[in-house]
Amino acid sequence: MSESAVTYQCRYKKVFPVDEYGRLGGMYSLADIPIVEHKEMTRDGIVEAKNEQHQFYKVRDVEKNFTDWVPMVDVEIGEQVDDS
Numbered sequence: 001m002s003e004s005a006v007t008y009q010c011r012y013k014k015v016f017p018v019d020e021y022g023r024l025g026g027m028y029s030l031a032d033i034p035i036v037e038h039k040e041m042t043r044d045g046i047v048e049a050k051n052e053q054h055q056f057y058k059v060r061d062v063e064k065n066f067t068d069w070v071p072m073v074d075v076e077i078g079e080q081v082d083d084s
Helices: none
Strands: 006-018 037-051 056-061 067-071 075-082
Touching: 006 056, 006 067, 037 067, 037 075
Parallel strands: none
Antiparallel strands: 006 037, 006 075, 037 056, 056 067
């Protein structure tokens, strides 16, 4: 019998490239619109893993479904999610 993974909802902060309309740009977008700035944004995510040695969480973005490693200090952990 396999164990189900324990994951958590979260809000995380990260600097992203944004286009002239304030949307995620660059590799986070399918649109080929120039990046006009880099901006710190707070987004909803799911914590999928953690690296305690380097103090990072692996976060999956809820809206865009990409994953990235984010420093623990920039992640606010929420409720547990049943990811089985």
